[in-house]
Amino acid sequence: MKLFGTGLRRICAVVAAPTAAEMSKLVRMALRHASTVELRLDWLDSDAERARFLRWLGKGKRRPGNATFLATCRRREGGGKFVGGVDRELYWLTQAREAGCQWCDLEVETLRKLPGQSVREYPVPPRVLLSIHDFERTPDLPRSMNPPAHGAVDAVKIAAEARTIRDSVRLLRLARTSKNFVAVPMGEAGLPARILALREGSALAYAPVAAATAPGQVSLDDMIHLYRAHVLTRRTHVFGVIGDPISHSLSPLLHNTGYVARRMDAVFLPFLVRNLADFLSAVPEFGIRGFSVTLPHKQSILKHLAECEPLAADIGAVNTVVVRGDGSLYGCNTDYLGVLRALEKKLLIKGSRALIVGAGGAARAAAFALSRAGATVAICARREKAAKELARAIGGEVLPRRALRTESFDAILNATPLGMHPYVGISPLVPGELRCRIVMDLIYRPQRTQLLKLAAQKGIATVSGVEMFLAQAFAQWKVWTHTRPPEVPMRQAVLAALRSEAHSRAH
Numbered sequence: 001m002k003l004f005g006t007g008l009r010r011i012c013a014v015v016a017a018p019t020a021a022e023m024s025k026l027v028r029m030a031l032r033h034a035s036t037v038e039l040r041l042d043w044l045d046s047d048a049e050r051a052r053f054l055r056w057l058g059k060g061k062r063r064p065g066n067a068t069f070l071a072t073c074r075r076r077e078g079g080g081k082f083v084g085g086v087d088r089e090l091y092w093l094t095q096a097r098e099a100g101c102q103w104c105d106l107e108v109e110t111l112r113k114l115p116g117q118s119v120r121e122y123p124v125p126p127r128v129l130l131s132i133h134d135f136e137r138t139p140d141l142p143r144s145m146n147p148p149a150h151g152a153v154d155a156v157k158i159a160a161e162a163r164t165i166r167d168s169v170r171l172l173r174l175a176r177t178s179k180n181f182v183a184v185p186m187g188e189a190g191l192p193a194r195i196l197a198l199r200e201g202s203a204l205a206y207a208p209v210a211a212a213t214a215p216g217q218v219s220l221d222d223m224i225h226l227y228r229a230h231v232l233t234r235r236t237h238v239f240g241v242i243g244d245p246i247s248h249s250l251s252p253l254l255h256n257t258g259y260v261a262r263r264m265d266a267v268f269l270p271f272l273v274r275n276l277a278d279f280l281s282a283v284p285e286f287g288i289r290g291f292s293v294t295l296p297h298k299q300s301i302l303k304h305l306a307e308c309e310p311l312a313a314d315i316g317a318v319n320t321v322v323v324r325g326d327g328s329l330y331g332c333n334t335d336y337l338g339v340l341r342a343l344e345k346k347l348l349i350k351g352s353r354a355l356i357v358g359a360g361g362a363a364r365a366a367a368f369a370l371s372r373a374g375a376t377v378a379i380c381a382r383r384e385k386a387a388k389e390l391a392r393a394i395g396g397e398v399l400p401r402r403a404l405r406t407e408s409f410d411a412i413l414n415a416t417p418l419g420m421h422p423y424v425g426i427s428p429l430v431p432g433e434l435r436c437r438i439v440m441d442l443i444y445r446p447q448r449t450q451l452l453k454l455a456a457q458k459g460i461a462t463v464s465g466v467e468m469f470l471a472q473a474f475a476q477w478k479v480w481t482h483t484r485p486p487e488v489p490m491r492q493a494v495l496a497a498l499r500s501e502a503h504s505r506a507h
């Protein structure tokens, strides 16, 4: 028997706010999408607010008959905000039962303090979820954890900080072998496992109604609509992006939007990877079929590949990995194609003259792409050695910064981070150095960088890095799925996210 039901009922919306009015508002929002709701009574500022909120809940207005409420009044000792003792916690859980809560969450610290009695002797909600938290690490775990059929509790939850991806895998394994068990890997490294917990057998997955408030949380909206955690199975094809940092990545939005549009049984997850070996050991466990690689792993992934596309080996960077049937890894580079697709809409590349500013990984992909497509390429970078090395590799030239005031180009490409966080508002070049027909910024966040603004002011055509980002991702899609991506909704999703970011930056 599934304790909380099936499908969407296993996604538990978490409602936590300081006032009764805000809590009620969040409950109404939660019930629009979910029918299982955790009420964090400990988050309410005072007993008066708790009483007010439970009175509102008890009236049951607008509450759908099939909603399941789980009351939590976690004390500080158990990692919550409630300052009262065990007796007061039990008092509020009792009140919650009267207001209609069918479940309560009782932390192990409280259970230990009940003097020789069973929690069943208290008039708390009829169903009890025993919760065990470790906010520091994932502890040693048993092989399985099954609450006795007629014991004091109905289900057990372990919420543990995943310091590594392997930690989160251990918790998933426990979900696979246990009944009536809730696995909550915490922290950003645990986020993919948090999304996959339901398919591994966890009875619930938690998601805050309002935007995520801690690393590793996934908002209710994203859990249901972006990741579709409740419909994922062991057959679902798992893809992802690895990097550090990773929380800002738009790749999960982009690819999951595509899977939804195509009705594909696939999911794309963001993996915070500090250590490549840690991630690679978890690839079979998650059943990952392919992944995108971003900073700082684009070079270091090369030594883990069984086979590498020769062009990516020449560039010295891989941004796309395919996990083959036998588990071995094949790597290629779609940044290369991304640059070409983005630029060729505005420029006949063959026979053109291009300047690339910077000599890092993206500059190398751009330089190889343009020179192999027939352009003459010049490199200008703050480290002359790196510029010379790249120029030699592609048969191009190195230009010192002072030459930019006199030399002319068809296109100038920025491949430095100047213009993105923490350099927003800064341009790598001054207007007098923009002697060209087209300026392309590889940066896509923000979409309109200071460099592109300066170019537009001079009447120069501009290409945003978002065009490259989209084109390289579309190419990845083809590598992984051998099908064409639904470009229109994917593009719309990314542009909308960038617009909303620009809007919140402006206000």
Ligand code: NAP
Pocket: 295, 335, 338, 358, 359, 360, 361, 362, 363, 381, 382, 383, 386, 414, 415, 416, 417, 418, 420, 442, 443, 444, 465, 466, 468, 469, 470, 472
């Ligand atoms: P990277 O390997 O770290 O290379 C960065 C380059 O910029 C290096 O040449 C570096 O010089 C130079 N640089 C860094 N800070 C500088 C500064 N303050 N002044 C002058 N030069 C500076 O990074 P990457 O992977 O090539 O990425 C470069 C840019 O491309 C990033 O903004 C990234 O977001 C963007 N990108 C976009 C896409 C896309 O799809 N649109 C894809 C990949 C990358 P040193 O070697 O001296 O540090």
